[in-house]
Amino acid sequence: MSAIYPVAEIRKIEQAALRDLPPYTLMQRAGQAAAQAALRLLPCPPHSAAILVLAGPGNNGGDALEAAAGLAKAGCEVLALLKTPPSQLPPDAAQALARAQRQGVHLMPPEQFADIDSAQWTLVIDGLFGIGLSRPLDGDWRSLVQAVNAMPCPVLALDVPSGLDADTGTVVGGAGGIAVTASNTITFIADKAGLYTGDGPDYAGSVELATLAIADQYLPAPNMWLNHPGLFSDYLRPRKRNSHKGSFGDVAVIGGAAGMAGAPILAARAAARCGAGRVFVGYAENPPAYDQAQPELMCRHAADLDFSSAVLVVGTGMGMANSALALLTRALDALSWLVLDADALNLLARQPQLQVQLAQRQHAVLMTPHPLEAARLLGLSTSEIQADRVTAARRLASRFNAVVVLKGAGSIIARADGAVVVNPTGNPALATAGSGDVLSGICGALLAQGWPQWEAALAAVWLHGRAADQLVAQGIGPIGLTAGELIPEVRLLLNQLVQER
Numbered sequence: 001m002s003a004i005y006p007v008a009e010i011r012k013i014e015q016a017a018l019r020d021l022p023p024y025t026l027m028q029r030a031g032q033a034a035a036q037a038a039l040r041l042l043p044c045p046p047h048s049a050a051i052l053v054l055a056g057p058g059n060n061g062g063d064a065l066e067a068a069a070g071l072a073k074a075g076c077e078v079l080a081l082l083k084t085p086p087s088q089l090p091p092d093a094a095q096a097l098a099r100a101q102r103q104g105v106h107l108m109p110p111e112q113f114a115d116i117d118s119a120q121w122t123l124v125i126d127g128l129f130g131i132g133l134s135r136p137l138d139g140d141w142r143s144l145v146q147a148v149n150a151m152p153c154p155v156l157a158l159d160v161p162s163g164l165d166a167d168t169g170t171v172v173g174g175a176g177g178i179a180v181t182a183s184n185t186i187t188f189i190a191d192k193a194g195l196y197t198g199d200g201p202d203y204a205g206s207v208e209l210a211t212l213a214i215a216d217q218y219l220p221a222p223n224m225w226l227n228h229p230g231l232f233s234d235y236l237r238p239r240k241r242n243s244h245k246g247s248f249g250d251v252a253v254i255g256g257a258a259g260m261a262g263a264p265i266l267a268a269r270a271a272a273r274c275g276a277g278r279v280f281v282g283y284a285e286n287p288p289a290y291d292q293a294q295p296e297l298m299c300r301h302a303a304d305l306d307f308s309s310a311v312l313v314v315g316t317g318m319g320m321a322n323s324a325l326a327l328l329t330r331a332l333d334a335l336s337w338l339v340l341d342a343d344a345l346n347l348l349a350r351q352p353q354l355q356v357q358l359a360q361r362q363h364a365v366l367m368t369p370h371p372l373e374a375a376r377l378l379g380l381s382t383s384e385i386q387a388d389r390v391t392a393a394r395r396l397a398s399r400f401n402a403v404v405v406l407k408g409a410g411s412i413i414a415r416a417d418g419a420v421v422v423n424p425t426g427n428p429a430l431a432t433a434g435s436g437d438v439l440s441g442i443c444g445a446l447l448a449q450g451w452p453q454w455e456a457a458l459a460a461v462w463l464h465g466r467a468a469d470q471l472v473a474q475g476i477g478p479i480g481l482t483a484g485e486l487i488p489e490v491r492l493l494l495n496q497l498v499q500e501r
């Protein structure tokens with residue numbers, strides 16, 4: 001399952017399921033799943049493991065105590081830190097505490113709370129706060145999290161790393177806030193966007209989902225998903241033997257102001273190697289005779305290109321001059337599929353009348369802003385975009401009637417009807433010049449081969465990130481991966497996906 005629900009929906013699902021289940025059932029399931037995940041993380045047999053379980057005042061703490069019981073039963077030595085008086089725990093959590101104590105879990109005496117880092121733990125379980133976190137962590141909670149974050153052992157967060165906003169992937173309290181830096185997170189019922197976007201991946205580590213066997217009848221139709229090839233596999237079609245280059249469409253990359261001639265070349269090479277039949281590069285000025293490394297590309301003055309017969313990838317290194325504005329206006333007038341990137345987006349942000357033209361276009365557009373470009377388009381600051389990436393991507397998609405890829409850690413793909421996909425592939429190797437040009441070229445190639453915009457965007461983002469992941473696994477990055485190196489890896493992955501289907 002790849003559905004993602006906002007916390008408000010998870011609450012409704014939980015409440016509906018709890019009405020039909022005996023009390024304490026879901027917590028038992030969550031705790032058992034957490035105990036199993038913890039056992040898998042142990043580098044030693046259970047009877048040699050010393051596990052610290054941090055239990056907060058709510059049901060996240062209850063999950064932790066239930067997991068503690070399971071781990072003690074499996075033979076681990078388990079110490080639980082519980083600041084809340086047992087009488088103040090919610091009923092399910094109180095039951096979990098009683099069970100944990102029956103299984104031999106010890107409660108840490110309060111005078112030791114400040115010294116949790118004096119012992120060597122095999123594993124720490126973070127059950128301080130889950131989706132009930134309502135304000136920044138301060139006081140003793142903050143000190144506790146600081147101590148945990150300094151520990152060298154693995155940390156398993158339950159549901160959400162404490163301190164992280166599960167919807168937005170921001171630390172509650174912003175720059176002054178704090179959250180647990182987990183190596184692993186086991187999240188319950190359904191995935192949450194905040195584990196995969198913004199700062200979320202840095203805090204959540206590797207994420208596992210435990211659905212708690214909640215029946216489908218309790219799950220509303222989602223409008224958010226985690227990206228995976230199943231979402232675009234309908235278009236991973238093998239080529240017919242009876243094909244010719246015209247079968248796979250044309251891409252024209254429009255950009256390349258003086259000093260930026262390489263940007264459209266990167267996009268064009270990506271388009272060619274992801275299967276476009278023919279690829280043109282239309283320069284705002286001074287086109288090179290050809291691309292020596294990829295002579296298949298046809299480099300021309302943009303004024304000489306036919307804008308009506310190709311998928312247009314507009315903006316890479318295009319600059320902000322009047323000539324660039326004229327090219328963007330021409331592209332918006334053309335009856336072609338459009339991918340708008342970089343300076344096309346910056347120009348658009350300055351030109352309200354072009355924004356209206358874009359929103360009313362018959363053929364909708366795929367836009368690939370990074371957070372600063374998104375901020376310019378929405379008249380906000382970059383930090384306001386990053387504070388809620390899902391909402392920002394949705395706003396752009398609906399304002400411009402476009403498919404929008406908001407780039408950055410955990411790219412968000414949004415559609416004008418509010419559907420959102422959060423992308424889990426990719427790593428900091430992609431934070432390099434030209435990486436966005438390659439992405440826009442992949443988008444163009446898939447559109448030229450007849451993919452619908454939504455699936456083209458999902459596939460392009462997934463492939464781009466996955467290629468970087470595979471290269472990093474081979475030691476090619478994250479330091480020093482260059483954007484051009486992504487292109488052959490993306491080609492390999494695309495062919496593999498088609499063959500596997």
Ligand SMILES: NC(=O)C1=CN([C@@H]2O[C@H](COP(=O)(O)OP(=O)(O)OC[C@H]3O[C@@H](n4cnc5c(N)ncnc54)[C@H](OP(=O)(O)O)[C@@H]3O)[C@@H](O)[C@H]2O)[C@H](O)CC1
Binds near residue numbers: 018057090141
């Ligand atoms: N209910 C179930 O059967 C299941 C729940 N699951 C797990 O439960 C959590 C959500 O539990 P909930 O009790 O709603 O919330 P939390 O445990 O995350 O925390 C709520 C308590 O924390 C207090 N709080 C909130 N923020 C702070 C803060 N910054 N500092 C101190 N205290 C804070 C809050 O107090 P209030 O004053 O705000 O009311 C509550 O006391 C979910 O994440 C799951 O882990 C499982 O899914 C199983 C089924």
Ligand SMILES: [K+]
Binds near residue numbers: 126127
């Ligand atoms: K937690």
